[in-house]
Each structure stands twice: as C-alpha cells, then as structure tokens.
Amino acid sequence: MKLIMAVVQDKDSNRLSDALVENKFQATKLASTGGFLRAGNTTFMIGIEDKDVDAVLTIIKENCETREQLVAPISPMGGNADSYVPYPVEVQIGGATVFILPVEQFEKF
Amino acid sequence: MKLIMAVVQDKDSNRLSDALVENKFQATKLASTGGFLRAGNTTFMIGIEDKDVDAVLTIIKENCETREQLVAPISPMGGNADSYVPYPVEVQIGGATVFILPVEQFEKF
Amino acid sequence: MKLIMAVVQDKDSNRLSDALVENKFQATKLASTGGFLRAGNTTFMIGIEDKDVDAVLTIIKENCETREQLVAPISPMGGNADSYVPYPVEVQIGGATVFILPVEQFEKF
Ligand SMILES: Nc1ncnc2c1ncn2[C@@H]1O[C@@H]2COP(=O)(O)O[C@H]3[C@@H](O)[C@H](n4cnc5c(N)ncnc54)O[C@@H]3COP(=O)(O)O[C@H]2[C@H]1O
Numbered sequence: 168m169k170l171i172m173a174v175v176q177d178k179d180s181n182r183l184s185d186a187l188v189e190n191k192f193q194a195t196k197l198a199s200t201g202g203f204l205r206a207g208n209t210t211f212m213i214g215i216e217d218k219d220v221d222a223v224l225t226i227i228k229e230n231c232e233t234r235e236q237l238v239a240p241i242s243p244m245g246g247n248a249d250s251y252v253p254y255p256v257e258v259q260i261g262g263a264t265v266f267i268l269p270v271e272q273f274e275k276f
Numbered sequence: 277m278k279l280i281m282a283v284v285q286d287k288d289s290n291r292l293s294d295a296l297v298e299n300k301f302q303a304t305k306l307a308s309t310g311g312f313l314r315a316g317n318t319t320f321m322i323g324i325e326d327k328d329v330d331a332v333l334t335i336i337k338e339n340c341e342t343r344e345q346l347v348a349p350i351s352p353m354g355g356n357a358d359s360y361v362p363y364p365v366e367v368q369i370g371g372a373t374v375f376i377l378p379v380e381q382f383e384k385f
Numbered sequence: 386m387k388l389i390m391a392v393v394q395d396k397d398s399n400r401l402s403d404a405l406v407e408n409k410f411q412a413t414k415l416a417s418t419g420g421f422l423r424a425g426n427t428t429f430m431i432g433i434e435d436k437d438v439d440a441v442l443t444i445i446k447e448n449c450e451t452r453e454q455l456v457a458p459i460s461p462m463g464g465n466a467d468s469y470v471p472y473p474v475e476v477q478i479g480g481a482t483v484f485i486l487p488v489e490q491f492e493k494f
C-alpha cells in the first residue's frame with residue numbers, strides 16, 4: 168500500500184477526480200494554497216496498492232496541465248527594497264507535484 | 277512514532293475529537309472532500325507513539341459509523357450516455373479509511 | 386526526499402511562508418484545526434531533499450512562536466459534571482509540531 172500526495176492546480180481537480188473514479192481508484196481531496204503564489208490549489212490523497220502506482224501516475228500526468236501565469240511580485244523578497252521591480256513576471260506552474268509515501272498499515276472500519 | 281491519516285464522515289468528527297482528547301491523544305483536523313461523492317468529510321492527522329497504534333485504532337473504530345446514502349448519479353461515468361440510469365442508487369460509506377505512516381523524525385518547537 | 390508535515394499557529398503562517406520562499410524551499414499550506422482547542426491553525430507540507438532537513442527545521446523554529454492562550458473549558462471532559470470548573474485556564478500552544486516522513490518516489494509533471 169502507498170499513499171500518494173499530489174498537489175495539482177484547481178483547474179484540473181475535477182478532471183482528475185473523474186479520471187480516478189472511472190479507473191476505480193479512490194481518493195480524498197484537501198483544499199490547499201501554494202507557498203509562493205499564495206493561490207488556491209488542490210492536494211489529492213490517494214491510497215493505492217503497490218502494483219497500481221504507475222497507472223495512477225499516468226492518470227495524474229494525463230489530466231494535469233502546466234500553465235503560465237503572470238504574477239505581480241508581492242513584496243521585495245530578501246528585504247532589499249532597491250531591487251524591487253514592480254513589473255509582472257511570468258511564472259510557470261507545473262501540472263502536478265507528487266510525493267509517494269510508504270504505508271505501514273491500512274484499515275477500513 | 278507513527279502518523280495516522282484517517283478519513284471519517286463529518287457526522288463523527290466531533291465525537292472522535294472528544295474521544296481522542298479524553299484519552300490524551302493529540303490530533304489535527306483537515307477539511308476534505310470525497311473523490312466519489314464530492315461530499316465534505318474530515319481527515320484526522322494523529323501523531324502517536326508506536327505503542328499506542330492499537331488503542332487509537334480502537335477509538336476510531338468505536339466512534340465512526342458506516343452509513344448508507346442515496347446518491348443521484350452525477351454524470352455518466354465512463355462517458356457512454358446510453359448506459360446512464362437516472363435513478364438514485366444506495367452507496368455505503370464506511371466509518372473510517374485509515375493509513376498508518378512511518379515517521380522518521382518528530383520535533384516540537 | 387522527505388515530506389515535512391508541520392502544524393503551526395495561524396499567526397506565524399505568513400512569516401514562515403516568506404522565510405521558506407526566501408530560502409528557495411517550496412511548500413503547500415493546508416487549513417487545519419486543533420483537536421483540543423478547536424481553533425484554526427495551519428499545516429505546512431514541505432517536500433525537501435534529505436540534505437535540507439536541518440536547514441528547514443531551523444527556519445520553522447525561528448519563525449514559529451510558543452504562545453499562551455486563555456481557554457474557557459468547553460465541556461466536562463470525561464463526562465463527570467461535578468468536576469466541571471468554569472474558570473478559564475491558561476493553555477500553552479507550541480510554536481510547531483513537526484513530522485518528517487520518508488518519501489519513496491517524487492515526480493513533477
Ligand atoms: N522561490 C521561487 N521563485 C520563483 N518561482 C517559484 C518559487 N517558488 C515557486 N515558484 C514557482 O511558482 C509556482 C507555484 O508555486 P506555489 O508554491 O504557489 O505552488 C506550488 C506548491 O503548492 C506545490 N509544491 C511544489 N513543490 C513543492 C514541494 N517541494 N513541497 C510542497 N509543495 C510543493 O505545487 C505547486 C506548484 O509548484 P510548481 O513547482 O509546479 O510551480 C511553482 C514554481 O514554478
């Protein structure tokens with residue numbers, strides 16, 4: 168048993184949920200926020216058998232897209248106001264950031 | 277040290293919190309959503325000593341109930357509209373889905 | 386690769402986010418609730434290289450403060466109404482509760 172924690176963009180959340188249900192994989196969704204952009208995103212928690220890891224990774228990859236986003240810098244990082252450039256910069260946000268954790272025990276009550 | 281991630285129904289959330297506090301087990305609650313029913317549920321994150329795993333599993337089992345729920349199918353899963361049956365179906369929702377994760381290091385600041 | 390789950394007080398959440406960004410550590414934030422005080426707090430999920438664990442623990446320690454809070458007991462724990470003392474008690478809330486989990490596989494799509 169493994170527990171997958173996958174951070175995806177909100178825009179892909181429903182499509183990924185549907186794809187997981189169609190392939191009979193169960194999941195739980197947690198509302199989350201990105202540390203850098205402070206924008207909402209979705210963290211999927213997916214408990215699966217070891218043999219299904221590759222199949223689920225493929226489903227995540229096929230349903231989550233990389234996107235560009237224009238961001239007005241919030242504040243002078245590192246604190247030096249002189250280096251502060253107020254122009255918006257383009258940031259690329261990946262489709263999914265995925266951590267696969269070992270599970271020692273699994274129970275359903 | 278182990279970290280328990282337990283997905284329970286919202287209806288049992290306060291009762292489980294109380295039972296954990298009475299037994300001196302600390303926990304953190306995360307608002308979550310079920311991948312299939314898209315209904316709100318609660319994910320408990322409970323860090324415990326190895327020796328307490330069975331005691332906490334018993335507390336979860338005794339305070340979380342299985343329930344039936346009538347669900348109007350949201351959309352034709354798998355995409356084939358002909359197989360779409362609009363009648364509500366009965367779905368059984370378990371009391372708790374529990375993952376026990378190994379913890380390599382624990383700190384309190 | 387390790388996954389750090391750190392429960393911190395809401396008051397320290399932005400300061401910790403800023404410090405992580407300044408040090409080029411990526412993180413995701415989950416809104417959470419304390420099992421005992423039932424007050425909102427923040428759970429940080431931080432995926433890092435093994436070599437960065439100590440640096441990130443230091444950043445958490447330096448940006449999260451212990452605080453005292455006066456709490457009016459919500460209900461007679463353990464059920465015995467006679468022992469119920471309605472006076473507020475002082476509870477100390479730690480700066481951070483931190484679990485470091487092993488990661489078997491990490492992917493970015
Ligand atoms: N210091 C910095 N300077 C310049 N650009 C920066 C930066 N930190 C992040 N970015 C960029 O901003 C995007 C959004 O980051 P955010 O933290 O809001 O949202 C993140 C975060 O919620 C999560 N995430 C990524 N890596 C993580 C990690 N190691 N641990 C925990 N969560 C992570 O996945 C979301 C998407 O991450 P992704 O890497 O695809 O995309 C990132 C990255 O391309």
Ligand SMILES: Nc1ncnc2c1ncn2[C@@H]1O[C@@H]2COP(=O)(O)O[C@H]3[C@@H](O)[C@H](n4cnc5c(N)ncnc54)O[C@@H]3COP(=O)(O)O[C@H]2[C@H]1O
Pocket residue numbers: 188191192193194195196212213214215283309310311312313314315317367368369370371372373
């Ligand atoms: N392996 C796993 N990984 C991560 N989270 C997990 C999980 N297994 C269960 N969960 C979480 O626990 C909740 C209850 O699951 P349970 O299997 O008892 O109860 C389920 C199950 O009996 C049923 N169900 C789920 N998927 C189904 C499907 N494809 N077809 C028919 N019934 C399904 O609907 C109930 C509610 O499911 P929902 O997804 O809304 O809510 C789920 C989900 O949030």
Ligand SMILES: Nc1ncnc2c1ncn2[C@@H]1O[C@@H]2COP(=O)(O)O[C@H]3[C@@H](O)[C@H](n4cnc5c(N)ncnc54)O[C@@H]3COP(=O)(O)O[C@H]2[C@H]1O
Pocket residue numbers: 297300301302303304305321322323324392418419420421422423424426476477478479480481482
């Ligand atoms: N092993 C663990 N697993 C998962 N999450 C954990 C955890 N240990 C701590 N946490 C999380 O960290 C928050 C702060 O815990 P701390 O122990 O510093 O500060 C605690 C503690 O000093 C005190 N406290 C907790 N349970 C108590 C009890 N049964 N009797 C008296 N005081 C208690 O109340 C403060 C706030 O607790 P609260 O539950 O609202 O909020 C907790 C909880 O969300």
